[in-house]
Amino acid sequence: MKLKPLYIVVISCIQISFAQNYEAKVDSLMQLMTLQEKIGQTTMYSGNWDQTGPFVGSDNGKYIREGNMGAMLNAMSVKGTRDLQKIAVEESRLGIPLLFGYDVIHGHRTIFPINLGLSASWDLKMIEESSRIAAEEASAEGIHWTFAPMIDVSREPRWGRISEGAGEDVYLNNRIAEAYVKGFQGDDLSKHNTILACAKHYVAYGAAQAGRDYHTTNMGEGELRNVYLPPFKAAVNAGVEAFMSAFNELNGVPTSGNKFTLRDILRDEWKFDGFVVSDYTSINEMINHGFAKDSIDAAKIGMNAGVDMDMVGDVYRLHLQQLVEDGKVSETYINDACKRILMAKYKLGLFDDPYRYIDEKREATTKYRPEFLAKAQEIASASSVLLQNKNETLPLSNTTNTIAFIGPLVKDKADILGNWAAKGDRYGKAISIFEGLSAYLKPEQILFAKGCDILTDDESGFEEAIKISKQADAIVLVMGEDHHMSGEAASRTDLKIPGIQPKLIRKIREANLTKKITLVLMNGRPLNLSKEVELVDAILEIWFPGTMGGAATADLLFGKVNPSGKLTVTFPRNVGQVPIYYNMKNTGRPIPEHWPKADYKSNYIDVANTPLFAFGHGLSYTSFKYSELKLSSETLTYSNAIEASIEVSNTGKFDGYEIVQLYIHDKVGSVTRPVKELKGFEKVFLKKGQTKTITFTITVEDLKFYNSEMTYGVETGEFEIAIAPHSDFKFKHAFNLID
Ligand code: NOJ
Numbered sequence: 001m002k003l004k005p006l007y008i009v010v011i012s013c014i015q016i017s018f019a020q021n022y023e024a025k026v027d028s029l030m031q032l033m034t035l036q037e038k039i040g041q042t043t044m045y046s047g048n049w050d051q052t053g054p055f056v057g058s059d060n061g062k063y064i065r066e067g068n069m070g071a072m073l074n075a076m077s078v079k080g081t082r083d084l085q086k087i088a089v090e091e092s093r094l095g096i097p098l099l100f101g102y103d104v105i106h107g108h109r110t111i112f113p114i115n116l117g118l119s120a121s122w123d124l125k126m127i128e129e130s131s132r133i134a135a136e137e138a139s140a141e142g143i144h145w146t147f148a149p150m151i152d153v154s155r156e157p158r159w160g161r162i163s164e165g166a167g168e169d170v171y172l173n174n175r176i177a178e179a180y181v182k183g184f185q186g187d188d189l190s191k192h193n194t195i196l197a198c199a200k201h202y203v204a205y206g207a208a209q210a211g212r213d214y215h216t217t218n219m220g221e222g223e224l225r226n227v228y229l230p231p232f233k234a235a236v237n238a239g240v241e242a243f244m245s246a247f248n249e250l251n252g253v254p255t256s257g258n259k260f261t262l263r264d265i266l267r268d269e270w271k272f273d274g275f276v277v278s279d280y281t282s283i284n285e286m287i288n289h290g291f292a293k294d295s296i297d298a299a300k301i302g303m304n305a306g307v308d309m310d311m312v313g314d315v316y317r318l319h320l321q322q323l324v325e326d327g328k329v330s331e332t333y334i335n336d337a338c339k340r341i342l343m344a345k346y347k348l349g350l351f352d353d354p355y356r357y358i359d360e361k362r363e364a365t366t367k368y369r370p371e372f373l374a375k376a377q378e379i380a381s382a383s384s385v386l387l388q389n390k391n392e393t394l395p396l397s398n399t400t401n402t403i404a405f406i407g408p409l410v411k412d413k414a415d416i417l418g419n420w421a422a423k424g425d426r427y428g429k430a431i432s433i434f435e436g437l438s439a440y441l442k443p444e445q446i447l448f449a450k451g452c453d454i455l456t457d458d459e460s461g462f463e464e465a466i467k468i469s470k471q472a473d474a475i476v477l478v479m480g481e482d483h484h485m486s487g488e489a490a491s492r493t494d495l496k497i498p499g500i501q502p503k504l505i506r507k508i509r510e511a512n513l514t515k516k517i518t519l520v521l522m523n524g525r526p527l528n529l530s531k532e533v534e535l536v537d538a539i540l541e542i543w544f545p546g547t548m549g550g551a552a553t554a555d556l557l558f559g560k561v562n563p564s565g566k567l568t569v570t571f572p573r574n575v576g577q578v579p580i581y582y583n584m585k586n587t588g589r590p591i592p593e594h595w596p597k598a599d600y601k602s603n604y605i606d607v608a609n610t611p612l613f614a615f616g617h618g619l620s621y622t623s624f625k626y627s628e629l630k631l632s633s634e635t636l637t638y639s640n641a642i643e644a645s646i647e648v649s650n651t652g653k654f655d656g657y658e659i660v661q662l663y664i665h666d667k668v669g670s671v672t673r674p675v676k677e678l679k680g681f682e683k684v685f686l687k688k689g690q691t692k693t694i695t696f697t698i699t700v701e702d703l704k705f706y707n708s709e710m711t712y713g714v715e716t717g718e719f720e721i722a723i724a725p726h727s728d729f730k731f732k733h734a735f736n737l738i739d
Helices: 008-013 023-033 035-041 060-066 078-091 115-120 123-141 160-164 169-186 222-229 230-237 259-269 294-305 315-325 329-345 360-365 370-383 434-436 462-471 502-509 549-557
Strands: 043-046 071-073 098-103 198-202 243-246 275-277 383-388 403-406 446-449 472-482 515-521 538-539 624-626 641-652 658-664 675-687 691-698 717-724 733-737
Touching: 023 329, 035 043, 035 315, 035 329, 060 078, 115 123, 115 160, 115 169, 115 370, 123 169, 123 360, 169 230, 169 675, 198 230, 198 259, 222 230, 259 294, 275 329, 275 717, 294 315, 294 329, 315 691, 370 549, 403 434, 403 462, 403 675, 434 446, 434 549, 446 462, 462 502, 472 502, 502 515, 515 549, 515 717, 538 549, 624 658, 641 658, 641 675, 641 717, 658 691, 675 691, 691 717
Parallel strands: 043 071, 071 098, 198 243, 243 275, 403 446, 403 472, 472 515, 515 538
Antiparallel strands: 383 538, 624 641, 641 691, 658 675, 658 717, 717 733
């Protein structure tokens, strides 16, 4: 006989109807729970469908049956989750359903560009759509919860995980955080196609010293509050249901044991009422940090600091009960943590139907739907950035006799998905660039040579590559990083295109002095392209563009789609400039205009201070002209807004999108302010010859920051303002904020 879970029996006995709020239901369920069962809810282990950290074994079936597990990661598929959920619901004392989490980062089956690429679309609607589709596909395979979005601001191209975020800017990260949360969670979590989002990695993980993953972060509270915390606040405001604490320590205190960030800020200031999960064994890792004596101490610190769920570390299950009995952890903390986790399960509808995400038909019919793939193609082309296009090298013409496609990534179907590609099929489904070409070129027009590998120094393919480059009328090189070179634990000290690829580029240029060469780049971070900008004519940055990346790239190369992406992170001239970001401080001896003729200024002696490609940069096949900026008033008050507007005209030969950016500079502050800050943007479509007026409304809200007292507010005075196509400009206009 199939038993009814005890919680259903009891809850119906005490006549709590489903119309009553979740909280009452959770409270009554919790009255039935032992302390160890509550601790069980705060415990997560890993299934075997994937491994996303060092292997840690656990006795999953036993723990589920005992009520010692509330959630699992890396467990999926309808069959897999049904088997596990059945144990939880039918064989544990209270029958509380499990929560299944997974890293659905830039798509689940249908893979979109890596997140840094997605951000380069500056298209919030597309980003929301990409996470909506990811949630559709993931939820159809039993997943309730994604460990995304990653909203770590980062100014560190050496850090492999810069690929998982939205770049260096605070404002853009805020907006993008909201878009992801909306996409994953939808408007109703109880629908079977919506999943919990998780804002990670809280906090300042993107500021790892020297870009080395998991490394120390140190910063003043002002920088923390003005730069690294805002996207997390934006996620809270957007209704994100979960947070993930991080691996790094912050000012000497590991972020998975940091009461200041987890309780004081997240709970007390921001009133976040969802739950916090640790990163993978990050509670235990406080021992290595030198912050916890042993795993008992680590469990104590983690729970007391406000981490509600222990991911894989097994320290909560083992030690929390004793810690409560010894008076070292308050039972209230366990109750609060358990309640938050149960609330999430209620919101997902798992108490109404623990199997609601488990449906063979949905699983079979949801993945790779044609409309998902079409969207992935559209988003991939919108995410690519045309960095350089000398002499209108691009678009290519499909009437050219022959084009040589050279490089280790021309035929690639694995790297093109990027890191963290969830269940994306690296071989079967992904469309390589080579395959994408077939929509535009006949086989006899295509010459191909791999030339070299990404990482080995085998030059035996150079000869063939050079030979076909000489035969062809145009040359396209497809090169970059291997997908393992970005993502977690993939920091680099060198930002050059890896291996012998740069040498092959040089050889091909030497053999073809006048021929037009295009470089298509796949990579997960800003690269040092200082040599390549001289050697090739056009550079198209496609990041790792996902399942439909090859088709999207061909659309761009042949001009069916006009490039519109813009950089969300600065490309340096060399690694020595790092960190280099547009919203820097001025210093007392600002960077001279005409490098290198400057004495005692804040410049390098061996390279210009300017980046190779600035934040916000990205070309189009058409050209855009910006008129003079108009301000509705040069005086802003606390109660009145002002409007800044500009006319943008498409003056070139193609229709296209332009990303129009609003920047403001607070000239004098009680703490110094960045030289410019993005405060708004609009992506606008302009037909050839068309002009549109773009207007931004500015209020005091846009000018607020944390001062040295950690008060959030504005200060009266002069503000420079510009509306520009990228961050590399000089201000010409200003307004005053008066009382
Ligand atoms: C460690 C990573 O830091 C985090 O981003 C991820 O969500 C977890 N592992 C789970 O796979």
